[in-house]
Amino acid sequence: MYDYICALILGAIEGLTEFLPVSSTGHMILFGDLLGFEGQAADTFKIVIQLGAVMAVLVLYWGRYMDILKGLVKFDFSSRSSRKKINAVHMILAMIPALVVYLVAKDFIKNDLFGSGPVLISLVAGGVLMIVAARVKRRITAEETDDISYGQAFGIGLFQCLALWPGFSRSGSTISGGMLLGTSQKAAADFTFMISVPVMLGATALDLWDSREFLTADDLVLFLIGFVTAFIVAMIAVVTFLKIIKRLRLEWFALYRFVIAILFYLLVMM
Template identity: 75%
Template sequence: MYEILCALLLGIVEGLAEFLPISSTGHLILVGHLLGYEGDAADTFKIVIQLGAVLALLMLYWKRYMTLLKDLLAFNFSAKKKLNAIHMIIAMLPALIVYLACKDFIKGTLFGPGPVLIGLIVGGVLLIIAARSRRKVTAEETDDITYKQAFGIGLFQCFSLWPGFSRSGSTISGGMLLGTSQKAAADFTFLISVPVMFGATLLDLYDSRNSLTSDDLVLFLIGFVAAFVVAMIAVITFLKLIKRLGLEWFALYRFVLAALFYFIVMM
């Protein structure tokens, strides 16, 4: 019963945190540590339930994904001033390559409270740098993003493989440093998060296939559903919030969270 409650609580945390630049994975690791829900199965659980929140995002952007899919199948990549599948692919490749090359190190070393606290702090500094940069905005909307900017955002997404950095935090910061508006960077971040998370989840499930039991699958389903439901309720509000609030506020939250957790739990 306790594990079911843990799965439900972690699913709620995931649904609330996924769309803000505060690292949902970092929150899951810290909350899991407080609850005593840790280990290989727990690490896989924390990745799988993110798919529930991402599925909510897929439902929100389904028309855009259908357009991208149609263009991909028709090899229609020539339209100027329009986001297409090539932007998505080149933005996803860097993190995919780094993950495949370093996944054992990532899961074996970085999925712990200590590395997460470091990621929260360093990621917060990156948010402040991006917020205070005075780069000329060349991409006000998502369709204005160039291939070069998309690839650069993909490079910044590699930071998100370190739990605590935040996928949205690293990519939104990267986009702003490369000349996109915060709104365009946020929209592009959410668009690429769906295929990235689907791919990461499938790879992780395959790698963990021999260590998972039917009981684990029940917990995964509970967390997945909880994350999906909460994210569906929160997604529209959070998408508006991320586009209106300055990144410094999220950085401040990250610093406070890291300090509180360190002094209360780790000292």
């Protein structure tokens, strides 16, 4: 029963934090340590519930993904229409950097960065980046998501590499990167959610393949509880976040990161 309670708690945390700039992976590691929910089965569980959060965004952005897919099938990447639109090239450019870095440094990331100590450091480092992004004076050239250029998409992809360090936050690094490259906070957040599905589906597929021997029928109920909880909470979190992103500055999320880092340092590291 305790494992099922942990599954509910961690599923809710995953769904709430996956698309907020506070690092879901960092929260999974820290709260997993705090709850004593550890081991190979627990690590596989954390991968499965990530998939639940991904599915939430896939449902919410289904129409836009279909437009992108249609353009890809027709090899239509032009901007001849009166209104530009994000296309498959934007998505690919944003995904390539993190994919390359992950494949090259996968073992180092898994062995040296997945721990409470590195997570606490990256929570603080990511918070500093967000403060810088929020306060640097810049000219906004992409007010809406469809205004994002290929160069900005690739630049956002470079910033996404920082998210391979657990605790840095994929959404935090990409939103901050987008803002530093001239997008509005709203456009950066929206684009971040859009590229999250192919990025996370690929990463989750690789992780699940590596953990395939730990996917057993005995843990099916546990995985299902976490998956469904993460899916429902993520849908609510994404819709809510997009509504408040224009009003809530990144500094507030940075402050939260500093507070949570201090609290977990006192609870886990001391």
